[in-house]
Amino acid sequence: MLKIIFENVLTIFLAVIAVFFLVHLVPGDPAQVMLGERATPEAIESIRKELGLDKPMLTQLGSFFVRLSEGDLGRSIRSGHRVIDEVKTRLPATIELSVLSLFIALVIGVLLGMLAAKKPGGLMDLFLGAFSVLGLSLPIFFLGLLLALVFGLWLDWLPLSGRLGYSVSYEPQTGFVLLDAILYGDWDLFKSGIEHLILPAFTLATVPMSMIARLTRASLIESLRADYVRTARAKGQSEWKIFFKHALRNAMLPVITMTGFQFGLLLGGAILTENVFAWPGMGRWLVFSVEGRDYPALQGAILVFATGIVIVMALTETIHHRADPRLKISS
Amino acid sequence: MKSRFALVLIFASLTFVSCKPKHPKSAEGDSKPLVFARPGDSVGLDMASQDEGEALTIGVNIFETLVEFKSGTAELEPKLAEKWDISPDGKTYTFYLRKNVKFQDGTPMNADAVLFSFERQWKKDHPAYKSGVPYKYWGYLSMDNLLADIKKVDDFTVKIILKKPNAPFLANIAMPFLSIVSPTAVLKFQKQFDQNPVGTGPYRLKSWKRDDSMELEAFENYWGDKPHIKRVIVRVIPDNQVRLLELKRGSIQIMDYPNPSDLDGLKGDKNISMLTREGLNVGYLAFNMKKPPLDRLEVRQAISYAIDRNRILKEIFLNYGALAKNAIPPELLGYDSTVPEVQYNPEKAKALLKKTGLQNIKIDLWAMPVTRPYNPNPRKMAEFIQSDLSKVGIETKIVSFDWGTYLDKAGKGEHEMGLFGWQGDNGDPDNFLYSFYSKDTAMVVPAQNFSFYINDEVTKWLKDAQIVSDTKKRADLYHKVLQKVAVDLPLLPIAHSLLVVLVRNEVEGFVPEPIGASRRFASVRFK
Numbered sequence: 001m002l003k004i005i006f007e008n009v010l011t012i013f014l015a016v017i018a019v020f021f022l023v024h025l026v027p028g029d030p031a032q033v034m035l036g037e038r039a040t041p042e043a044i045e046s047i048r049k050e051l052g053l054d055k056p057m058l059t060q061l062g063s064f065f066v067r068l069s070e071g072d073l074g075r076s077i078r079s080g081h082r083v084i085d086e087v088k089t090r091l092p093a094t095i096e097l098s099v100l101s102l103f104i105a106l107v108i109g110v111l112l113g114m115l116a117a118k119k120p121g122g123l124m125d126l127f128l129g130a131f132s133v134l135g136l137s138l139p140i141f142f143l144g145l146l147l148a149l150v151f152g153l154w155l156d157w158l159p160l161s162g163r164l165g166y167s168v169s170y171e172p173q174t175g176f177v178l179l180d181a182i183l184y185g186d187w188d189l190f191k192s193g194i195e196h197l198i199l200p201a202f203t204l205a206t207v208p209m210s211m212i213a214r215l216t217r218a219s220l221i222e223s224l225r226a227d228y229v230r231t232a233r234a235k236g237q238s239e240w241k242i243f244f245k246h247a248l249r250n251a252m253l254p255v256i257t258m259t260g261f262q263f264g265l266l267l268g269g270a271i272l273t274e275n276v277f278a279w280p281g282m283g284r285w286l287v288f289s290v291e292g293r294d295y296p297a298l299q300g301a302i303l304v305f306a307t308g309i310v311i312v313m314a315l316t317e318t319i320h321h322r323a324d325p326r327l328k329i330s331s
Numbered sequence: 332m333k334s335r336f337a338l339v340l341i342f343a344s345l346t347f348v349s350c351k352p353k354h355p356k357s358a359e360g361d362s363k364p365l366v367f368a369r370p371g372d373s374v375g376l377d378m379a380s381q382d383e384g385e386a387l388t389i390g391v392n393i394f395e396t397l398v399e400f401k402s403g404t405a406e407l408e409p410k411l412a413e414k415w416d417i418s419p420d421g422k423t424y425t426f427y428l429r430k431n432v433k434f435q436d437g438t439p440m441n442a443d444a445v446l447f448s449f450e451r452q453w454k455k456d457h458p459a460y461k462s463g464v465p466y467k468y469w470g471y472l473s474m475d476n477l478l479a480d481i482k483k484v485d486d487f488t489v490k491i492i493l494k495k496p497n498a499p500f501l502a503n504i505a506m507p508f509l510s511i512v513s514p515t516a517v518l519k520f521q522k523q524f525d526q527n528p529v530g531t532g533p534y535r536l537k538s539w540k541r542d543d544s545m546e547l548e549a550f551e552n553y554w555g556d557k558p559h560i561k562r563v564i565v566r567v568i569p570d571n572q573v574r575l576l577e578l579k580r581g582s583i584q585i586m587d588y589p590n591p592s593d594l595d596g597l598k599g600d601k602n603i604s605m606l607t608r609e610g611l612n613v614g615y616l617a618f619n620m621k622k623p624p625l626d627r628l629e630v631r632q633a634i635s636y637a638i639d640r641n642r643i644l645k646e647i648f649l650n651y652g653a654l655a656k657n658a659i660p661p662e663l664l665g666y667d668s669t670v671p672e673v674q675y676n677p678e679k680a681k682a683l684l685k686k687t688g689l690q691n692i693k694i695d696l697w698a699m700p701v702t703r704p705y706n707p708n709p710r711k712m713a714e715f716i717q718s719d720l721s722k723v724g725i726e727t728k729i730v731s732f733d734w735g736t737y738l739d740k741a742g743k744g745e746h747e748m749g750l751f752g753w754q755g756d757n758g759d760p761d762n763f764l765y766s767f768y769s770k771d772t773a774m775v776v777p778a779q780n781f782s783f784y785i786n787d788e789v790t791k792w793l794k795d796a797q798i799v800s801d802t803k804k805r806a807d808l809y810h811k812v813l814q815k816v817a818v819d820l821p822l823l824p825i826a827h828s829l830l831v832v833l834v835r836n837e838v839e840g841f842v843p844e845p846i847g848a849s850r851r852f853a854s855v856r857f858k
Contacts, residue, residue, distance in 0.1 A: 032739050033735040043467070043471060047465050079374045079375055089541045153580050160573060160576055160577050160580060161568050166566075275570055280542035291733070292735075
């Protein structure tokens with residue numbers, strides 16, 4: 001266990017160092033970007049000094065780690081606010097979106113995969129084939145816009161963009177709207193939150209959903225042909241039981257692993273989705289930080305993302321171990 | 332068990348919501364809010380430390396300056412100062428402040444507050460200096476080199492003494508960075524003042540959800556005409572098309588920065604009006620005169636004749652702009668309509684090139700990677716220029732870096748020929764021409780004179796125009812500059828873009844402002 005924690009912390013540590021050097025190696029100076037066309041030598045000099053950018057790079061890295069050990073991520077160059085506060089206000093929105101997307105992807109993906117695997121070459125299978133090709137190839141921003149147009153403007157069923165309607169008041173407690181709504185027992189808040197969440201979450205879910213559905217189908221078809229299924233049939237077990245207990249359980253193992261990997265991709269997709277649906281999360285902030293060479297903000301964001309991915313991977317591994325008793329014995 | 336329950340709950344509500352045919356419109360009652368949408372959030376709202384457009388957009392509703400730009404124009408009018416005198420030597424300005432003006436925190440606006448608002452940015456030992464540092468505009472305009480002293484004469488009179496006469500001074504202090512702020516609030520909030528702004532304007536900030544929305548509320552003790560609409564919601568919707576969908580749906584009333592290509596489709600829409608205003612900006616092509624063959628006048632002329640600027644205006648600005656004759660927009664002092672204009676004439680370009688005897692000319696053409704107010708599509712513009720130049724035998728390679736690198740390298744003069752531009756800050760010609768053409772801005776790193784045009788005579792005229800207060804004399808000096816550069820051609824002005832704001836017809840009274848990115852809500856009302 002200790003070894004796993006150590007390995008994960010080391011991964012994060014290395015990721016942070018790599019990012020530090022990457023962002024500093026890219027030409028262009030934050031002071032210059034800030035000042036734009038108006039940059040004068042004096043202005044650049046004074047801003048560099050103000051931000052500590054005039055110090056050697058290793059000193060900057062050193063002070064970053066010293067601050068980090070005190071739980072401080074530094075101050076954003078663009079806004080002058082503490083990076084930790086900037087992250088705190090945006091991270092819950094991204095997590096809320098990603099988790100719901102993953103949930104939708106998993107539920108619908110597995111369901112579609114199962115239906116398709118039940119009768120390979122059948123109508124449902126063909127539908128899945130078409131659906132997953134579309135899901136994988138439609139650019140997220142295009143799909144997002146299409147959904148916004150159809151469900152937001154034409155049908156007028158759902159809000160087009162944003163995280164909450166302006167008529168509901170919201171004082172963030174945890175920062176997760178749905179969770180806060182449940183804690184406060186505020187039904188209006190919950191309703192507005194979920195209404196705003198559906199379109200972006202569905203958009204973001206399409207890619208992982210397609211992949212999960214395809215993998216479930218392939219893996220399930222393989223399981224259904226396996227010896228243990230034949231044995232179970234020979235023993236006279238019901239089709240229902242064979243399908244769920246023997247075939248599906250085994251077929252889920254690769255799906256669990258892939259879902260863990262999908263989380264990282266999901267965060268990437270979140271940047272695009274957040275942009276289309278005006279979702280106030282980490283994605284857009286990250287893009288601005290890259291453009292503005294906002295080193296502290298970037299380092300903070302990468303640290304958070306790296307930690308998130310490491311945690312999810314560790315979780316995936318745990319679930320995998322639970323689902324597959326063979327792994328437990330071997331480890 | 333609990334987690335299963337939560338999952339079921341989420342799933343149930345998903346099903347419930349998605350089955351519902353219509354989502355209910357909010358109960359709005361009497362105080363129907365005005366909803367304005369823009370592509371990005373403000374970083375902060377302390378006008379002294381911010382320079383990005385989205386800060387100014389909102390800031391002008393919360394704060395006021397001594398002198399202000401008259402709505403819809405670049406002309407100056409009294410605001411917190413009722414009137415002012417200028418001493419005969421042009422160095423002392425006496426401002427007589429408006430009485431009975433309160434800040435949104437209830438404290439009075441007086442001479443002390445004016446001194447505080449200036450000195451906080453100026454004096455490093457001021458108790459509030461750290462609250463907003465770095466003070467960007469204070470630096471851009473070299474206010475340290477300009478101001479000699481600021482004095483309180485009595486509670487409502489302030490004297491500002493300059494080191495030397497400076498013609499753009501009044502225009503400079505009308506800029507939002509010299510907004511008069513509540514000293515009590517700045518001292519209370521310090522660095523957090525930019526999230527808790529307190530000024531004397533018609534609206535105060537009520538709440539702010541980062542990257543999502545802001546709520547402004549009419550300030551009940553505002554000294555001037557009270558705003559018609561009590562509540563303004565400012566939403567951030569980054570995608571231009573989604574913002575337009577929201578406008579069509581009626582969930583927002585005013586939207587900034589539509590895609591030019593979407594505008595034609597709106598012409599038949601009875602619910603939406605398109606408001607336009609000439610923007611105070613210019614996009615241009617700079618020739619780096621330090622790099623051969625661009626040091627030769629004939630080559631610069633040939634390139635200028637070879638470029639079909641009308642096509643650029645039509646295809647890239649989609650006609651939402653005007654061809655630039657000078658490097659300043661026509662509304663500004665000193666604009667000279669008599670300068671010889673370069674007309675599209677590829678034959679003449681070829682003849683000029685032949686005269687130089689140069690063959691196989693190859694030039695790098697730099698195109699910025701980002702859309703700017705003065706250039707909606709730099710990459711495409713560069714491609715147009717490339718194809719035009721290839722017709723007269725000049726081969727160009729389009730070069731682009733990310734924005735930071737682009738500015739960095741161009742500031743060091745590494746480019747040959749490049750697309751640049753300027754969005755005016757204060758409606759003064761000095762704000763444009765001194766950067767573009769003076770020797771001083773070419774001799775420093777980073778340079779702002781991206782042509783590296785060095786001409787002592789032009790520099791002298793530009794410097795004289797900074798100190799002459801007589802408008803006529805100033806205009807004459809700028810005419811001279813513009814006539815001279817029209818001959819020397821260090822840069823080719825391309826176009827001034829048009830500012831377009833879309834407004835739903837249920838509201839009226841919105842006036843697009845030419846200066847910066849300010850959007851004023853106090854005059855807007857529901858029909």
